[in-house]
Amino acid sequence: GAVVSQHPSRVICKSGTSVKIECRSLDFQATTMFWYRQFPKQSLMLMATSNEGSKATYEQGVEKDKFLINHASLTLSTLTVTSAHPEDSSFYICSALAGGAYGYTFGSGTRLTVV
Amino acid sequence: DAKTTQPPSMDCAEGRAANLPCNHSTISGNEYVYWYRQIHSQGPQYIIHGLKNNETNEMASLIITEDRKSSTLILPHATLRDTAGYYCIAVYNQGGKLIFGQGTELSVKP
Numbered sequence: 321g322a323v324v325s326q327h328p329s330r331v332i333c334k335s336g337t338s339v340k341i342e343c344r345s346l347d348f349q350a351t352t353m354f355w356y357r358q359f360p361k362q363s364l365m366l367m368a369t370s371n372e373g374s375k376a377t378y379e380q381g382v383e384k385d386k387f388l389i390n391h392a393s394l395t396l397s398t399l400t401v402t403s404a405h406p407e408d409s410s411f412y413i414c415s416a417l418a419g420g421a422y423g424y425t426f427g428s429g430t431r432l433t434v435v
Numbered sequence: 436d437a438k439t440t441q442p443p444s445m446d447c448a449e450g451r452a453a454n455l456p457c458n459h460s461t462i463s464g465n466e467y468v469y470w471y472r473q474i475h476s477q478g479p480q481y482i483i484h485g486l487k488n489n490e491t492n493e494m495a496s497l498i499i500t501e502d503r504k505s506s507t508l509i510l511p512h513a514t515l516r517d518t519a520g521y522y523c524i525a526v527y528n529q530g531g532k533l534i535f536g537q538g539t540e541l542s543v544k545p
Contacts, residue, residue, distance in 0.1 A: 326478070354532065363522070364479070364535040413478050415533065423469055424533055426478035 321347050322418035326427025333404055333434055341399045341430045343414030349394035350416035354424075355387075358411040370397040404434040437462040437525035441539045447517075449545050453510040457523030460504040465527055468499060470508045472519040473538075479522065482508065513543045 323346040333339050343353055351372050356364040368389050369377045376389035386408075388400040397416075401408055413429045440458040447453040459468060467486050471479040483490055483497045485506075490497045496509040510517055522538040 324478075356535075363520075363537050364473075366532055366534060369532060411476065415479075423481045423484050424471075425481065426471075428478045429476065431476070 322425045323347055324350075324414065324416050324425045324427045326414055326430055328430060329428060330431045331433070333432070335405055335434055336403055338400055338402045339404055339432060341401075341412055341414070341432075343397045343399070343416070343427050345395045345416045345418070345425075348416075348418050350397075350418070351394065352417055353391060353397040354415040355389060355397075355399050356413045356415065358413065358429075364413060367399075401432065404432070406434045408432065409434045437466055439523045439525055439536045441521070441523055441536060443537060444540045444542070447510075447513045447541060447543050449515060449543055450512055453508075453513040453517065453541060453543070455508040455510075455521050455523075455539050455541065456505065457508070458505045459523070459525045462503055462525045464503075466525045466531075467527070468497065468503075468506050469524045469526055469533065470495070470497065471522045471524065471533075472517075473522070474519045482521075513541075515543050515545065517541065518543045 325344045327342050353370040355367045358364045367382045370389045370391040372391045378384045391397040411429050414427045415424050418425045437459050467484050469484040470482040473479045483495050485497045499506045520538045522535050524533050
């Protein structure tokens with residue numbers, strides 16, 4: 321139980337285009353989801369908290385117009401990287417609070433490469 | 436959320452117990468201690484969490500000091516597959532944000 325599915329696992333896009341990453345809770349409802357990114361040999365950095373039916377809350381220094389988050393249902397949150405540039409290349413990971421014995425469950429991550 | 440401090444790296448012999456320490460001296464009474472691990476290029480995997488009492492599950496044991504200022508994650512019989520980054524995080528259980536510190540890179544050696 322408490323599975324979070326993240327797609328795609330890898331994506332390569334051209335500079336200036338937009339990329340959408342999906343995060344789904346498969347067997348539980350997630351009122352709140354979280355989005356992280358991770359650069360090589362670094363820890364995970366929280367980007368934003370995604371709340372179902374309301375606007376996301378962004379961490380300081382994260383551009384909300386560049387990283388669009390939509391949490392339209394209790395099982396789906398999406399992160400869209402708009403007008404991607406090479407410096408946006410990173411590992412993006414989502415998480416949801418499953419609760420109980422499962423704690424916070426993470427997706428398998430998306431490797432974004434902008435060329 | 437309380438800050439946590441962990442050694443950047445540790446080695447452990449295969450088959451031995453791996454004891455990973457974490458300092459969270461500013462933890463508040465409502466904050467839980469969560470442990471996650473991350474194998475390269477994968478999402479973090481939940482290991483265990485606790486508030487005051489020691490906890491054990493099929494993956495590990497969590498020992499929390501009486502003053503709650505530090506904790507130790509114990510992998511009782513480390514295998515090569517336990518080589519990963521381990522993160523200790525203090526968080527309010529109901530919807531609090533997981534803020535990752537630098538964690539400990541555990542290397543299990545044959």
